[in-house]
Amino acid sequence: xxxxxxxxxxxxAIAATVVPEAGTLDAGGWMELERIVEQALAPRPRRLQRQxxxxxxxxxxxxxLRYGRRFTRLDPRRRARVLEVLQNSPxxxxxxxxxxxxxxxxxxxxxxxxxxxxxxxxADPRGWAARR
Amino acid sequence: MTAVVERFYDVVIVGSGAxxxxxxxxxxxxxxxxxxxxxxxxxxxxxxxxxxGRELDMAGALYADGGGFLTAQGTMTxxxxxxxxxxxxxxxxxxxxxxxxxxxxxxxxxxxxxDLLRRSQRYLTENNxxxxxxxxxxxxxxxxVEGGARAGYRVEQFPVNVKGCRGSSLCNxxxxxxxxxxxxxxxxxxxxxxxxxxxxxAEVLRVEADRTLAVRVAAKPDGGKGRPSEWAPGDYRLRxxxxxxxxxxxxxxxxxxxxxxxxxxxxxxxxxCHPALILVAEHSGPITNDVGHPKSYFVDRGAEQRFVLExxxxxxxxxxxxxSGFGPDHTRVMRAxxxxxxxxxxxxxxxxxxxxxxxxxxxxxxxHYHFTEETVAGLVEGTRxxxxxxxxxxxxxxxxxxxxxxxxxxxxxxxxxxxxxxxxFNEGKVAISxxxxxxxxxxxxxAESVTDGWGRVHGLPWLRVADASLFPDSLEINxxxxxxxxADRVAEAIRVDAPTLLG
Numbered sequence: 001x002x003x004x005x006x007x008x009x010x011x012x013a014i015a016a017t018v019v020p021e022a023g024t025l026d027a028g029g030w031m032e033l034e035r036i037v038e039q040a041l042a043p044r045p046r047r048l049q050r051q052x053x054x055x056x057x058x059x060x061x062x063x064x065l066r067y068g069r070r071f072t073r074l075d076p077r078r079r080a081r082v083l084e085v086l087q088n089s090p091x092x093x094x095x096x097x098x099x100x101x102x103x104x105x106x107x108x109x110x111x112x113x114x115x116x117x118x119x120x121x122x123a124d125p126r127g128w129a130a131r132r
Numbered sequence: 133m134t135a136v137v138e139r140f141y142d143v144v145i146v147g148s149g150a151x152x153x154x155x156x157x158x159x160x161x162x163x164x165x166x167x168x169x170x171x172x173x174x175x176x177x178x179x180x181x182x183x184x185g186r187e188l189d190m191a192g193a194l195y196a197d198g199g200g201f202l203t204a205q206g207t208m209t210x211x212x213x214x215x216x217x218x219x220x221x222x223x224x225x226x227x228x229x230x231x232x233x234x235x236x237x238x239x240x241x242x243x244x245x246x247d248l249l250r251r252s253q254r255y256l257t258e259n260n261x262x263x264x265x266x267x268x269x270x271x272x273x274x275x276x277v278e279g280g281a282r283a284g285y286r287v288e289q290f291p292v293n294v295k296g297c298r299g300s301s302l303c304n305x306x307x308x309x310x311x312x313x314x315x316x317x318x319x320x321x322x323x324x325x326x327x328x329x330x331x332x333x334a335e336v337l338r339v340e341a342d343r344t345l346a347v348r349v350a351a352k353p354d355g356g357k358g359r360p361s362e363w364a365p366g367d368y369r370l371r372x373x374x375x376x377x378x379x380x381x382x383x384x385x386x387x388x389x390x391x392x393x394x395x396x397x398x399x400x401x402x403x404x405c406h407p408a409l410i411l412v413a414e415h416s417g418p419i420t421n422d423v424g425h426p427k428s429y430f431v432d433r434g435a436e437q438r439f440v441l442e443x444x445x446x447x448x449x450x451x452x453x454x455x456s457g458f459g460p461d462h463t464r465v466m467r468a469x470x471x472x473x474x475x476x477x478x479x480x481x482x483x484x485x486x487x488x489x490x491x492x493x494x495x496x497x498x499x500h501y502h503f504t505e506e507t508v509a510g511l512v513e514g515t516r517x518x519x520x521x522x523x524x525x526x527x528x529x530x531x532x533x534x535x536x537x538x539x540x541x542x543x544x545x546x547x548x549x550x551x552x553x554x555x556x557f558n559e560g561k562v563a564i565s566x567x568x569x570x571x572x573x574x575x576x577x578x579a580e581s582v583t584d585g586w587g588r589v590h591g592l593p594w595l596r597v598a599d600a601s602l603f604p605d606s607l608e609i610n611x612x613x614x615x616x617x618x619a620d621r622v623a624e625a626i627r628v629d630a631p632t633l634l635g
Contacts, residue, residue: 017458017459018458018459018462019458019462019463020459020460020463021463036188039188039192040188040198040200043197080458080459083458087457087458087561088558088561092205092206092207092559092560095558095559095560095561096206096207096560099206099560099561099563100206102458103200103453105458106449106452106453107188107449107453109452110448110449110451110452110466111187111188111448111449113186115448116187116447116448119448119466119467119469120418120467120469120470121422121447121448121469122422122423122470123185123300123301123302123422123423123447124185124300124423125183125184125185125298125300125302125308125309126298126300127297127298127299127300127301127309127423127424128268128298128299128423128424129298130423131420131423
């Protein structure tokens with residue numbers, strides 16, 4: 001069962017703030033990113049999955065208090081500011097929560113072979129033989 | 133409902149890594165004497181062609197929680213493997229013997245450094261440990277040597293246990309060329325040839341006071357990697373003469389804690405792990421980094437400044453996770469991947485009362501870890517030293533998680549002491565991981581220990597421990613050779629005690 005389905009637009013907005021290049025992904029690219037994240041979440045406890053969805057919802061709605069708009073309606077600079085507040089929060093719980101969410105976004109983006117290739121990562125099981 | 137299958141073995145070894153694999157080989161002579169020796173491994177046995185080198189594919193197959201096993205505080209991930217060969221599948225094969233000052237400081241009665249060194253030497257030879265020739269050293273390692281020398285550090289080369297290394301750089305994802313001489317390549321096959329039985333996908337749920345083990349053998353998941361178990365899936369009840377716990381720090385300690393045994397109160401205590409930071413630096417031009425053995429050199433400042441630096445090379449997601457922050461600055465570093473040099477900073481942490489292993493309601497291991505001021509100081513000093521080496525090697529900028537902002541330009545290289553400071557250490561913001569898990573069933577004498585210096589659990593002579601959980605404190609170096617040396621001692625004591633315990 002999908003964990004992200006209920007919060008997909010918010011998750012995509014967060015992921016594209018963590019990794020700006022994610023904003024340029026086509027539908028297939030997003031599907032692959034989300035499949036990787038869903039696979040990572042699937043074996044985790046339901047409680048943790050629910051906490052993640054709650055955090056994403058909170059990130060979506062909390063900017064209303066400061067900016068009068070939801071996260072998905074903010075410009076990239078303000079989105080980054082919202083996430084920075086979480087990352088630097090005095091509350092360990094919030095820092096941990098954001099760290100987990102950031103990790104998932106990075107995993108979804110950089111674990112894709114296309115992303116690894118795009119940054120020039122070339123490790124090959126054949127080792128030196130593949131370079132010479 | 134399927135009935136529980138009952139079986140008897142003289143010796144049951146739980147775990148097949150550096151400890152369990154060593155004990156299995158060392159106890160093989162008991163088989164020739166007519167005894168039955170069994171190894172139970174929670175993970176699967178992989179075929180050679182299953183090591184693809186793909187990051188998530190292999191991390192998910194090999195590591196507990198895909199390598200993302202979190203401490204109870206949620207501020208550090210712990211990396212340990214479940215597989216035939218245990219964590220020896222995923223180390224880089226760096227082979228160091230225990231420092232004399234560390235063994236002396238442990239103060240374990242009957243355990244002396246010379247004995248460990250003698251035993252270690254046997255395994256260094258057995259595992260083909262040697263120094264890689266200069267032509268196999270990549271730029272990532274060469275720059276560490278050059279920068280280290282210019283910055284005034286004593287750089288040493290790691291002896292490594294490889295045979296036919298092709299330089300894939302993928303050691304931590306399981307060698308795709310079977311070059312690393314872990315227990316999966318050396319000790320376990322020999323033990324099997326000598327009649328030791330090995331059963332994979334077999335989780336030990338409990339050890340009972342009557343020397344029985346409740347074991348659950350899992351089916352191979354659809355589409356999963358690894359061979360099916362040697363036994364049919366289901367529940368087993370094994371009677372044993374001697375039980376050797378070698379499932380690693382998390383496995384052994386949690387097994388004992390969920391077993392209903394009259395154990396010493398110190399089980400779970402004295403957990404240490406060498407918390408580590410991955411540091412990266414950007415050079416102006418491409419370097420060879422994701423080809424060649426990744427970890428060939430180190431700087432050991434453990435005794436003086438509580439840190440060790442090691443060369444390293446990680447994969448895209450792992451690298452991305454290790455970098456602080458997010459957004460365009462983060463992306464800029466990632467896009468410089470072919471120009472990145474990497475250093476791993478390990479803190480030599482000390483056993484403290486709050487850092488321990490417990491179990492949750494389901495009996496799963498929970499690692500409690502708080503960073504002491506001394507540990508943070510080790511990470512800070514190590515980060516400063518790594519930054520000096522990076523810049524001395526010609527890096528144009530360094531990414532230091534203990535700096536704010538984390539990117540330090542070469543023109544600011546004189547300000548490292550001020551820029552990199554403990555005040556920037558913010559738990560839950562900096563990515564810290566550990567792969568050298570130690571303690572939980574400490575050797576020694578008295579109330580703070582669980583076993584004697586030969587791995588005998590106090591009060592239960594038939595129960596032994598033979599892995600890194602024996603360490604009463606941090607080893608300050610890569611631990612696998614010392615685990616093998618200690619396991620060799622444990623096996624020797626078992627051979628001595630076997631006539632009494634097995635009849």
